[in-house]
Amino acid sequence: MAPEETGGASTRVREPSAATLDDGVARKAMGDRADVGSFAGRVLELQRRAGNAATVAFLRRARRSVQRSEAGSVRDKYERLLPDAVVRLKSIDFGRGEQNPTEDFDHDFWEKAPDRDPDVGVHLELKRGKSPAAAIQAIFDRTSKWAFDCAEFVQVVQLYALLKTLGPTQFDEYITKQARNGVVMLRTHWSTGLRRKTLYKRSAANEGMVRETNGSPEVGPQPSVEDLLAAAPIGARVLFTNPTLPRVHPFHNENTVLLGADRFGANAGKGNVREFTRKEIEQRMAQAAAADGGSASTDVIFISEIEIYDLDALLPDRAPTIAPPRLAPITPQPPAPPPPASVGQP
Numbered sequence: 482m483a484p485e486e487t488g489g490a491s492t493r494v495r496e497p498s499a500a501t502l503d504d505g506v507a508r509k510a511m512g513d514r515a516d517v518g519s520f521a522g523r524v525l526e527l528q529r530r531a532g533n534a535a536t537v538a539f540l541r542r543a544r545r546s547v548q549r550s551e552a553g554s555v556r557d558k559y560e561r562l563l564p565d566a567v568v569r570l571k572s573i574d575f576g577r578g579e580q581n582p583t584e585d586f587d588h589d590f591w592e593k594a595p596d597r598d599p600d601v602g603v604h605l606e607l608k609r610g611k612s613p614a615a616a617i618q619a620i621f622d623r624t625s626k627w628a629f630d631c632a633e634f635v636q637v638v639q640l641y642a643l644l645k646t647l648g649p650t651q652f653d654e655y656i657t658k659q660a661r662n663g664v665v666m667l668r669t670h671w672s673t674g675l676r677r678k679t680l681y682k683r684s685a686a687n688e689g690m691v692r693e694t695n696g697s698p699e700v701g702p703q704p705s706v707e708d709l710l711a712a713a714p715i716g717a718r719v720l721f722t723n724p725t726l727p728r729v730h731p732f733h734n735e736n737t738v739l740l741g742a743d744r745f746g747a748n749a750g751k752g753n754v755r756e757f758t759r760k761e762i763e764q765r766m767a768q769a770a771a772a773d774g775g776s777a778s779t780d781v782i783f784i785s786e787i788e789i790y791d792l793d794a795l796l797p798d799r800a801p802t803i804a805p806p807r808l809a810p811i812t813p814q815p816p817a818p819p820p821p822a823s824v825g826q827p
Contacts, residue, residue, distance in 0.1 A: 555646060556796040560715040562642035563738060564756060567746035569621045570638070571754045574628035575731075577669070579605050585628035590616040596668060604668035613656040613665050613673075614649035617641055631736040634748035635718050636672045638738050639790065642716070643674065647795065655795065678791035681709055685724070686783035706784050713787055715739055720786035723766050725776045732769035734785075735762060 578585030579593050580603060591605040607616055617640050620627060629637060644652045656665055656674045665673045681690040681703065690709060692699045704712070710719070717739045726733040737745035740756060748754045749765050757765070763779040771777035 554797060559642050559646040559792075559796050562645050563638060563716055564740050564744075564746065566621070566638040566641040567738070567740070567754065567756060569641070570624060570629075570634065570748070572624050573634070573748060573754055575630065575748060575751045576628040577630050577633065578628035579603050581628060585626065587616075587619055587623060587626045590619055591667065594666075601669055604666050607665035607667075612649070612653055614644055614652045616665075617644050617652075618649075629748055630669065630731075631734070631748050632669045633667070633672075634754070635736045635738045635746075636667070636670075636675055638746060639675055639716060640672070643792075643795065676791040677788060678793075679789045681787040683783075683785055686781070690787070706787075709787050710739070710784070711742075713739055714789060715741060716790065716792070718786070718788040718790075719745060719784060720788075721762055721766060721782055722785040723770055723775070723782050725781050726770050726773070730770075730773065732766050735766055737762060 574585060576585070584593070586605060590608060590611050592608055593603050594606045596602055596604045607613060617637070620637060621641060643655075647655065657663075659674045659676070660666075661673070667673075671677070678694075680693040682693065683690050690703045690706060692703050703709075713719075719737045719739050721735040721737065723733055731750075735747060735749065737747040737757070740746050743758050745757050745759065745762055746755070747757055747762060749757070749762070750769075753765070760779075763782045766782050767777050767779045
């Protein structure tokens, strides 16, 4: 069997014959991701013919592992989907749809209900028998039905990224298990499926952050805001505050979702849903304050909260890996002896 070549113009890989295929070649088939789809598949056939069962099993696992790892880890996928969710909501209206007189939410999936917190007033509940996955997908398919304030926006971005990372079936299972008394809620904070892991907060720019875990503040010094931002996972909620504005003002607070280094997704008003830098968020808030007679300075604006969601079990940091087996080299078989000469043949 003559050696073969595979691959496109940019990648050429010479495939060995079954007689020369050994442990090193099998491992190369695992390692060369660019070629594993075609190369490993054809090497698998060569090894099957050679009868090396250990290598056949190894390459089968290799092909499955590379398919998973090509897209990166589960968390990588989730992090890539967060900016996509922000873009998909670019036409969303601003405000709490469930409180607006026009009731700007999708009545096919959701209904209003009184909230246990009087400051929240009302929240949305998923109608009985409706799929959480279908309901979240419908938000992005029918954005014209919706209005979100900045806090709701951050959570809907999170839920969309989780849906597309986990898939509809696993997402429905997860949300259903998280539902309190079987009720799936969409509210300003603590929407179903978005449990808090850790919260860092402060009340003024000259204060240090205080860490809360399970609602209990921890005593002792905490890292600086800059260090916390650098260490916070992508997807964390970051709250900017302008203390010169009254608490009821829409730009007293601006909730954002952390998308990367100095990258924040936010609903900063109708037609202004996008990715911002920290400076741009502060400028936007200062402009809104100045328009209402407040200070136009960005110096008064500070980061008051950093919330990290409890998603570690859903979003492992690394893709599954496989341990290659110890493979014995394939020993070429000696050529078979020629058949005996026929009677009467010279």
